[in-house]
Amino acid sequence: MSACRTIFGREFSSYFATPLAAVFLVVFLFLAGIFTFSMGTLFERGQADLRPFFQFVPWLFLFLAPALSMRLWAEERRLGTIEIITTLPIGIGHAVTGKFLAAWLFSLFALALTFPIWITVSWLGDPDQGAIVAGYLASAMVAGIFLAIGSLVSAMTKNQVIAFVVTVVLCFLALLTGFPVVLDFFRGWLPTDAINLIAGVSVMTHFTSLMRGVIEVRDLVYFATAIYALLAATALMIDWRKSI
Amino acid sequence: MAELINAQNLYKSFGAIRAVNGVTLRVSAGEVVGFLGPNGAGKTTTMRMLTGFLDPTDGEITMGGFVLRDDPIGARRTFGYLPEGAPAYPDMTVRAYLTFIARARAIPAREIAARLDDVVKRVHLGGVIDQVIETLSKGFKRRVGIAQALIHDPPILIMDEPTDGLDPNQKHEVRELIRTMGSTKAIVLSTHILEEVEAVCTRAVVIAAGRVVFDGTPDEFERQAPATVTRNRMDSAFRTMTSPASEVVS
Numbered sequence: 222m223s224a225c226r227t228i229f230g231r232e233f234s235s236y237f238a239t240p241l242a243a244v245f246l247v248v249f250l251f252l253a254g255i256f257t258f259s260m261g262t263l264f265e266r267g268q269a270d271l272r273p274f275f276q277f278v279p280w281l282f283l284f285l286a287p288a289l290s291m292r293l294w295a296e297e298r299r300l301g302t303i304e305i306i307t308t309l310p311i312g313i314g315h316a317v318t319g320k321f322l323a324a325w326l327f328s329l330f331a332l333a334l335t336f337p338i339w340i341t342v343s344w345l346g347d348p349d350q351g352a353i354v355a356g357y358l359a360s361a362m363v364a365g366i367f368l369a370i371g372s373l374v375s376a377m378t379k380n381q382v383i384a385f386v387v388t389v390v391l392c393f394l395a396l397l398t399g400f401p402v403v404l405d406f407f408r409g410w411l412p413t414d415a416i417n418l419i420a421g422v423s424v425m426t427h428f429t430s431l432m433r434g435v436i437e438v439r440d441l442v443y444f445a446t447a448i449y450a451l452l453a454a455t456a457l458m459i460d461w462r463k464s465i
Numbered sequence: 466m467a468e469l470i471n472a473q474n475l476y477k478s479f480g481a482i483r484a485v486n487g488v489t490l491r492v493s494a495g496e497v498v499g500f501l502g503p504n505g506a507g508k509t510t511t512m513r514m515l516t517g518f519l520d521p522t523d524g525e526i527t528m529g530g531f532v533l534r535d536d537p538i539g540a541r542r543t544f545g546y547l548p549e550g551a552p553a554y555p556d557m558t559v560r561a562y563l564t565f566i567a568r569a570r571a572i573p574a575r576e577i578a579a580r581l582d583d584v585v586k587r588v589h590l591g592g593v594i595d596q597v598i599e600t601l602s603k604g605f606k607r608r609v610g611i612a613q614a615l616i617h618d619p620p621i622l623i624m625d626e627p628t629d630g631l632d633p634n635q636k637h638e639v640r641e642l643i644r645t646m647g648s649t650k651a652i653v654l655s656t657h658i659l660e661e662v663e664a665v666c667t668r669a670v671v672i673a674a675g676r677v678v679f680d681g682t683p684d685e686f687e688r689q690a691p692a693t694v695t696r697n698r699m700d701s702a703f704r705t706m707t708s709p710a711s712e713v714v715s
Contacts, residue, residue: 227568231554238556301552305613308516308548309569310541463518 224311228319229326232293236327245285249331252281257338269346274338275356275432279363279396279425282328286364287388289324290371291381294459298379307463317456321372321448328364332357352434359431362444366424367392369451376458392424399423468493469543469621469651470515475524477510477675484510485521486675490653494620497647499666499683500655503707507675508655509549512625515653516546529620542570544621551610555599559590559609562598563616570617584612587642603630611639615646622646624654628661640665659699662686673707 236242256277257263263273297303306316342348371388378384397403398419407416420426427440470492477485485507492498502508513519515526517533517540526533529543553562563584567577585591588608593601598609607630614622627643628636643652643665656662662669662683669686671679679686683699690701 223571224569227565230568231557231565234561235554235556300554301548301550302554304513304516304518304548305546305552305566308518308541308546309566310538310571311569312538 222315225315225319225322228306228311228316229323232320232323233326236289236323242327245288245327246331246334249281249285250334253277253335253338256281263338263342269342269348271338271342271348271353271356272432274335275360278332278360279428282360282364282367283392283396284389285331286324286328286367287371287385287392289328290368290375290388291384292375293320293324293372294376294455295378295381295384299381303459303463307459313456313460314453317372317376317452317459321368321452321455324368324372325361325365328368329361332360332364349434355434355436356432358436359428359440362431362441363424363428365448366395366444366451369448369455370395373451373455373458376455377462395422395424397423397425399425399429469529470653471527472511472515473525475511475514475526476522477507477514477519478522484675485514488524488672488675488677490515490670490677492621492651492653494651495648496668497643497652497654497666499662499669500653500672501657501659501662501669501703502655502672506672506707508672509625511672512546512623512653512655513548516544516623517541518548542617543619544623545614545617545619547610547614547622547624547627549625551607553598553606553609553613556597558597559585559594559601559612562609563612566613567616572617580616580618584615587615588612589638604632604635607631608635608639611642620650622650622652622654624652626656627654628656628658636661659703663699671703671706678706 236245253274257274260273260277266273294303297306307313339353343350367388370391371384374388374391375381375384378387404416404420407419411419427443430437431440468491470490472488472490475485475488475490476483488507488511490498490511500508500512510519514521514524515528517526517537520534526540528540531540531543533540557565560581563581564577567580568574572580585594588611590605590608590612593605598606601609607627611624611627614624624643628639631639640661643654646652647665647667654666666683669679669681669683670677671686679689686702687698688702689705690698691705694701
């Protein structure tokens with residue numbers, strides 16, 4: 222556990238050692254503002270809730286989570302420090318978890334900085350606070366699953382650009398499969414069970430269900446399982462191909 | 466002295482290429498082994514297998530009494546490793562980096578400062594301890610890599626070209642350091658500089674095309690040169706053993 226904390230500490234502080242943290246936070250908050258107030262018509266809707274903000278969160282993280290995750294392992298490979306980290310007396314699982322948690326906590330920090338939107342809405346009206354908590358939980362889960370996908374992709378390459386692009390595409394697919402447009406496309410020629418399966422593995426399906434304010438165990442289990450499986454795959458990938 | 470490294474019949478293939486072809490290496494405490502060979506002979510690959518960074522295609526490795534395959538974490542506690550090129554995190558200061566390594570090696574928090582002081586003195590990093598690693602010269606970066614390998618005072622040291630990129634003064638310092646540590650530790654270092662073998666090593670192991678072609682003292686190594694050669698006898702011995710045209714000497 223202490224090994225995990227050590228890796229976490231180094232990774233987390235590395236965000237702040239470079240302009241990465243500042244750039245990320247500024248872009249994230251700027252886009253969150255635009256999406257919520259301008260495109261999401263927070264005020265015009267005349268309803269005191271954060272739906273306009275939360276519905277854009279997956280799209281925000283679609284680009285920003287891969288920007289955080291692309292360096293997780295690709296950077297270690299490029300620098301050659303992978304040779305140090307994998308020969309230290311720490312389990313690879315601890316290293317993978319520590320790095321993932323650093324990226325996740327950082328994105329939760331960015332998410333937490335959107336609190337003025339919450340305050341605004343609470344001041345203007347009387348929103349359902351439970352739904353807002355559920356919305357933040359859903360957003361945290363989406364960030365988690367995207368970062369876990371990114372962690373696995375980053376473990377496969379030493380090129381951060383490739384890691385970024387492939388992660389964006391995979392996250393996009395993971396979102397897309399839950400949309401009616403995509404499901405309708407399959408509906409013509411696939412049995413209903415298969416359609417349900419496709420919708421079931423979609424990030425969007427579980428995100429939307431959480432965001433509606435219904436915290437269901439099913440959705441949490443989905444996110445937890447997916448993140449765990451992706452991190453386990455990352456550890457296997459690194460162990461299998463330490464040098465590429 | 467206790468045998469600390471025992472690598473038996475190591476093989477490593479990358480696809481169709483066989484990089485290491487049956488290397489056996491046993492090193493005891495008090496030995497400094499100079500690992501020699503032409504580029505691409507399999508030195509780095511062998512060292513990477515000793516540290517568990519690469520899994521051998523075949524063969525078994527015991528480090529400090531731990532079988533690498535069965536207890537990799539236990540084995541990794543017993544050695545310090547300077548990988549090729551001395552990689553480090555460029556955005557960290559020397560102090561932050563060495564503290565990170567010390568923590569990852571589970572050195573108790575109250576001992577870290579003392580260990581850091583000791584290792585910084587030994588490799589002469591005092592002046593740059595709070596400098597960011599990417600701003601350091603090549604020589605300092607190499608010494609940070611050596612410090613990182615020494616921080617837990619391991620019984621075994623594996624160093625891939627520890628003096629590469631150092632100026633003559635720094636080379637001398639690092640050799641002195643290795644020689645002092647060599648009396649109690651098992652050290653394997655690779656080098657292209659043959660005088661280094663004479664200066665610090667108690668034993669020379671030459672590999673060519675993935676096989677051990679010589680294993681003996683530096684004196685015995687020199688005697689492999691043809692009798693007619695009077696100058697640079699080590700160079701001549703090296704060429705005799707490793708040039709493809711020559712007979713393999715074992």
